[in-house]
Amino acid sequence: RKEVEQDPGPFNVPEGATVAFNCTYSNSASQSFFWYRQDCRKEPKLLMSVYSSGNEDGRFTAQLNRASQYISLLIRDSKLSDSATYLCAVSVYQGGSEKLVFGKGTKLTVNP
């Protein structure tokens, strides 16, 4: 099983739709979880950290399910500008240091 797995999509949704992405991770000891956004030919940028209690930032909601080892990202009322690839990242403690392991990313296209 890969350390971090995401549905690669692509997801094509109309403006205003609600869309959800899931990401599963294999290391039960992972402590930190993140969602990054990457626009075409650009660098990844942090969208949200994911906390145990779940967290919301405007139209974006991130949740963590430790028992099932997955994190999710929900986007409500999607906008054209939400079109991007969404990467989940999970911390892994290995070889004496903590590092981020990224999923392959899920591509989202929001259509007018």
Next chain:
Amino acid sequence: GAGVSQSPRYKVTKRGQDVALRCDPISGHVSLYWYRQALGQGPEFLTYFNYEAQQDKSGLPNDRFSAERPEGSISTLTIQRTEQRDSAMYRCASSFTSGLSTDTQYFGPGTRLTVL
């Protein structure tokens, strides 16, 4: 303010040549990370520095790859005797502290390496 910068942005080299990729982190950032990102994939961890100390190099694919950060600021990733399979986007990221759970990693624009 200035973000993470990397140079060159594009590098085309012939197989067997050595290349040096530079990363200039955000001023004052303690931690510096190198990643490699293939098309359609997420960034893959290569190595990590805390100030000038290389804390983890477990992601470097083989001994042709090395990195340094001698003064705790600018870092160089060197690939010796390049091979075609080394072609990828090489990204650098920095963070203010070394705590992954509390700190954001800011990525640079990357260096697109093509080995002919």
